[in-house]
Structure formats: structure tokens, C-alpha cells
Amino acid sequence: MNGPARQTVTVALGQRSYPVWIGAGLLHDHARWLAMLRGRHALVVSNTTVAPLYLPRIEAGLDGLRWASFLLDDGEAHKSFANVGRVLEALGELGATRDACVIALGGGVVGDLAGFSAACWMRGIDFIQMPTTLLAMVDSSVGGKTGVNLPVGKNLAGAFHQPRAVVADIDTLATLPGREYRAGLAEVIKGAAIGDEPFFAWLEQHAAALAAREPATVQQAIARKVAYKAGVVARDETEQGERALLNLGHTFGHALETAGHYTALLHGEGVAIGMLLAARLSERLGMSAQAATARLQRLLEAVGLPVAVPPGMDPPQLLALMRLDKKNTAGTLRLILWRGIGRAEIVAGVAEADVLAVLTEATSAP
């Protein structure tokens, strides 16, 4: 039986517009993505888990180029400045000129770090995203946010640098562990929760098929989320306004991830819990109804995502981490809250006492 037909979403940014190809067999479709390379040098950045699985699928396409690979150790802890330095050294050893291309083969960790390295080498060279996690397909490979973590917080060093193309080969999801797959669903649900109520209703109807990884449903969810994000990025590439909405759940989520030393929670899990905390804070501020929070929680639970803050987290420490969020201005918290499903808003000047109250309630025993 044939799988679903491939789909293309365009991120419309004038001369820097690029395609997001979504479908089966795309890594093997060498001619398609090779056409995006301008020069003769390519550095494939991947990691020690993904490269043995998927580097062979693209290697034949790289024949005839001067190329090398750089493999990170696996895990969020390796999305570091030190590793950017190592990738830049690898580009130097390759003799990469300004028309070289970095190819990011992996999840969001690889994509963010490889993209930032491409932004730095000779002040910016091309890169192609080849996402191999659901999260990277629906979110991190699209939109040009690249960067690394610092000891003081998540994603605090980075650059906006758009890829030349995104090659989302859904065949790679076959080997993705269940927990990682579910973490990706959090970023799908986030898009719908921010600004697309009909998509949210569709996700509710298809929760079982998504949890069972039914390929046509998964591909449709990817394409719909990517199209939503592409629209936001096209309107506000560098987060001067609307794009900040894509951070729903992230001020809480990044603090939870950092407090858990990047091992207790996956990024998508932090986002799932963070969205619920944002919904509860919205309720507390009189912006939204309890029914909306409950509906979000039901969908997160239906696809198997965590909805509770892990034990041992300290509310004042979480609040301190939230103060370093990039959306904050003039020393006050600026959060993404909502008025209900599909109606997220940027809210400045949120009182720390309200945030602390929500955190304290979420970390207290039931």
C-alpha cells in the first residue's frame, strides 16, 4: 500500500524563502536537496545515535563533494558553546569556503547547534535541516531560531539564521523512541493551542491515531503545524511581536528543563507542563475559564504527555530562572498567556506573586 503523498510547505521570506518537504523517502531523494547546495563543501553535523541510522541514506548523495561529518554526543547537555567551537574547527579542517553548506541531521539539539555554527562560520553560510525527530520536524527545523544553552539558562546564545531547505523524511520516525515522539506532539498541540482552534479540535478527534503513530495522520499533523508556524515566521521573522506567541509554555518549560539539569524532562515535556501552568496562570488572572485548561490537559493526557511538575522542584528557583527569559523587558516578566483554546496573548508586567502562587500550587502534594 502506498503511503501519503509528500507535501511541501513554503516559509515565505522573499529571496530567503525555503521549502519544507514532508514525506517518506526524502533522505534518499538526493537530487532534490543537493540542488540547494551552492558550493563544493559540506559538513554533516549529527550525533552518535542518529548518524549510524541515517547518515548512510545521504552519503551516496554527497559523493563528488568535499564533505566530512561531525558527531556530537547525544543529549541536550551537548547543545553547548564548546561544541559550536568544535564544529567551527571541523569546518576549518574541511577548508570550507563561504559557499559551503552545513547539513543538520538529527533532532532539535543537532539542528539548533548546527544552525548556529553555520550562522557563525565566515559570518554566515548555508545550512540544510534534515530533522529526524517529530519535534524537529514540526518546530525546531523551521523558522531559523538557532543557538545553544549556557549554564545560566536555555538558548541564551544564538542567532536568527534561516535554513535553505528542510527535508523532513517521516521514515526516520520509525526508530524514534515513544517518549521522544510524544514530546514532539507537545509542540504540535502548542501551535493549535496558540492560534488554531479547528486544528486543536482535529487533534482531539485524532488523538488515538496520533498516539498510535498512524502515518497519514502523523504526516497531516506535521504539515498542519509547519504551515501554522511558517505563517507566523513569515509575518514576524525576528520575534518583534507575534512570533513570541510560539513561546506558549516555554517560560515555565525552560525553567523546568534547566532546574532538572536537562535530564529530568525533555523539551517537549517541559512545554506540555509549561502550557498547563500558563493556562492556570491565565485563569488566576481572570483571562480564561477553567474549562479551557481542562480541555488542554485532556488532550495532553490523551497523547501520553506529562501534566505534573516533577517532584523536588523549588518554586523560588524556578521563578529565578524565569527572570532570565528572553521575552522579559525592563526587569518584569512577560509571558504568553491565553484567553482560551487558540487565543494566546503576550502579557507584560505579570506579577511575580501570581507566578509564584501557580508554581507553589503545582509543586505542592495533592
Ligand SMILES: NC(=O)c1ccc[n+]([C@@H]2O[C@H](COP(=O)([O-])OP(=O)(O)OC[C@H]3O[C@@H](n4cnc5c(N)ncnc54)[C@H](O)[C@@H]3O)[C@@H](O)[C@H]2O)c1
Ligand atoms: N529552534 C527552534 O525553534 C526550536 C524549537 C523547538 C525546540 N528546540 C530545541 O530542540 C531541542 C529538542 O529537540 P528534540 O526533541 O528533537 O531532542 P534531541 O535532538 O535531543 O533528540 C531527541 C533524542 O532522539 C534521538 N533521535 C533523533 N532522531 C532519532 C531517530 N530518528 N531515531 C532514533 N533516535 C533519534 C536523539 O539522539 C536524542 O536522543 C531542544 O534543545 C529545544 O530547545 C528548538
Ligand SMILES: O=C(O)C(=O)C[C@@H](O)[C@H](O)[C@H](O)COP(=O)(O)O
Ligand atoms: O520558533 C520559535 O519562535 C519558538 O519559540 C519555538 C519554540 O518551540 C522553541 O523551543 C524555541 O527554541 C524557543 O526559543 P527561545 O527564544 O524561547 O529560546
Ligand SMILES: [Zn+2]
Ligand atoms: Zn519549544
